[in-house]
Amino acid sequence: MRESGSAGPADAGRHRRLLLVSTNYAPEHTGIGPYAAQIAEHWAAQGHETHVLAGMPHYPSWSVDPEYRGRWRHTEIREGVTVHRRRHTVPGRQTAVRRALFEGSLLAHKLTAPPRMPRPDAVIAQLPSLAGGVAGARLAARWRVPYVPVVQDLMGAAAEQSGIEGGDRASAAAARVEAYVLRRASLVGVIHDTFTAKVTALGVAPDRIRTLPNWSHVDAPARPREEIRRRLGWAPSDTVVLHSGNMGLKQGLEVLVETARLDPAVRVVLMGDGNQRETLRRFADGVPNLEFLPPALEGDFPDMLAAADVLAVTQRASVLDMSVPSKLTSYFVAGRPVVASVADGGGTAWEVRRSGAGVLVPPEDPAALLTAVRDLAADPAAAARLGAAGPRHVAAHLSRTAGLARYDALLDEVLSGQRPAVRGSAT
Template sequence: MVSTNYAPEHAGIGPYATQIAEHWAGSGHETHVLTGMPHYPSWSLDPAYAGVWRRTEHLRGVVVHRRRHTVPPRQTAVRRALFEGTILLHGIAAPPRMGRPDAVLAQLPSLAGGVLGARLAARWRVPYIPVVQDLMGAAAAQSGIRGGDRAAAVAQRAESYALRRGRLVGVIHETFVEPVRAMGVDPGRIRVVPNWSHVPGPSRARAETRKRLGWAEGETVLLHSGNMGLKQGLDVLVDAARRDPAVRVVLMGDGNQREALGRAADGIPNLDFLPPAGDDEFPDILAAADVLAVTQRASVLDMSVPSKLTSYFASGRPVVASVAAEGGTALEVLRSGAGVLVPPEDPDDLLKAVRRLAEDPAGADALGAAGPRHVTAHLSRADGLARIDALIDEAMGGPLT
């Protein structure tokens, strides 16, 4: 596997890469992962890897080959290009020292991971299978970062290169099928392989966790968990907190906009920041909130489904999605029956939805209960991993024995 993100990263695509690789190893396959240094979602290098250029680790049966790259604390087109370029160049200069594999799977993003996966598979003459978690070209065009249009053009060329070389191409949502086809991939080679809920359900009573976090009984808590980047448009939650002191807004996680959001939130007593939660407490914190928020900027038509959403569903709490109605996130919220949609970047409509849920606890609980049912029916880990196995088996012409 080639994936820029891997354990100990616990947000974004890292948990999926980790669980796939550990599943392979647990099934008796020799499993290697080419990855970067832990840095996400804080976009700062994990101190445990300071000064490390290359390292080979053995984690839960998986051989993990790490290569150093730049880590831009702030996103610009140039810095993102340098990030991707250093991943690509170091991976080419120092590929994993291992025997010829049976197949290579790569997760996109990043662009460099896709290109590296294609090159390694060609070198070994084995099937190459890219899995699209997101498309960087569209994201760069909508990001608002300087040089975004030029970055988008470069990203789309790299994505097209990586995807057209796949024996099969996996996409995590049907909204990706048309953009991938437009890059020159035969639609007959595209397979939909949805992500799964990679966290367990809550294990502690809500009241216990709320007391530990200092959330008063009867207080309405609106929580957003995950990456704090430009794409998320989290200013809408800052504005919501400013407009309604009766709603406690909690931003849990990290990202390159964390500092700017902190400045914007100065003087708002009902807005709290929490660091990323550990795996052991993350499900309980989600379940302790009253409403879970997923947000995007109005200019973003996001085809992907954020990893946070599958975790939200598992928590049993209702979701308010402040997103474009045509994107993958909106479609998945409606499909689950576990949440409501509001227009993006509209704090008033967002607050109205939160208040309606707070005023109808039984209705909110019923809405939230649809999430775990959706996970059980469509987003279980076993089913998700089986879909990945089937994708690789098909690309190879039959299962490994």
């Protein structure tokens, strides 16, 4: 094996040994997990020896999957990928201290029990997990191989805006760790151009940054809408507003509860899980036109999205999130109009405008959200135009094939020997 761990141009496309560090991974089916799994499975299908260092499945319920409870370390083969899992704490309630314990337990276990594997050609890590970022950087330094973090989100900004107790102090600490992680990278991937300024502010030269947009990781709907609506008990005359995904503090889902309170003729559905689910249940007590559904089975998910009339994405007014939530790319595939109750200037607002598949309303404003829903219900032709724009946008900009090709190109570049020198060391 070569001494440096890097390949020359003639090696691009050869069989490689790769390590992806991602706290979230399959069977988690929302958030970052599906992207990590599809990247790793793509590399394995190409013939690369692919390893993943992950946590125990726990998202979005923030409860360890029953199949993995009681395990400290576990190695399994999933779709040709060797997955090395390490135990960690799982906070049922989000505070700065509990989040720090979560990240600290992940980091300690990943570094004291790294995956048993030969030296890889490169280490790739998925952020916002601080533990995954630091573990990836230190393992890459230990092996003296290229290190590439991919920024799905930044914990520093998220902690400051989340409303979590102690968020300001957590934000400052997280930003310091993120700077440490990113400055040690050969190249840095970001899922959206809106992250570039923040990553640069953390000390990364612009010529080290590459944009790797997320793609839609679900298939197109396959079954008739009427069939799914009958199964779910949604009448043809119902105007159904559906939110799917994590029920956390950042989402500010109280706005949908209040929207339901304002108009009993609008059926609001919250589908998914998260640490705010029970709090939202209590807040929604006495609102008959609001229902909670568990996370959809993977095969049902696209059809359930398509069965709704409007798909909602929400964030708290204090959140200016540069990331693009995975639910949004899934919404586009479903072919239904999107109403985004989010701060202007963030990644979600930018992507909704670019797609032409939805409308923007101010965050935490139930009256504005309800007006947008009523307008769409009153104008089926306009709703159909917005809905049809989603699949077109996916085909043009968010295809899985194009997204995975960008990861291949990133690997080729970082292993070509032309990358900037890695800063820092394992110490």
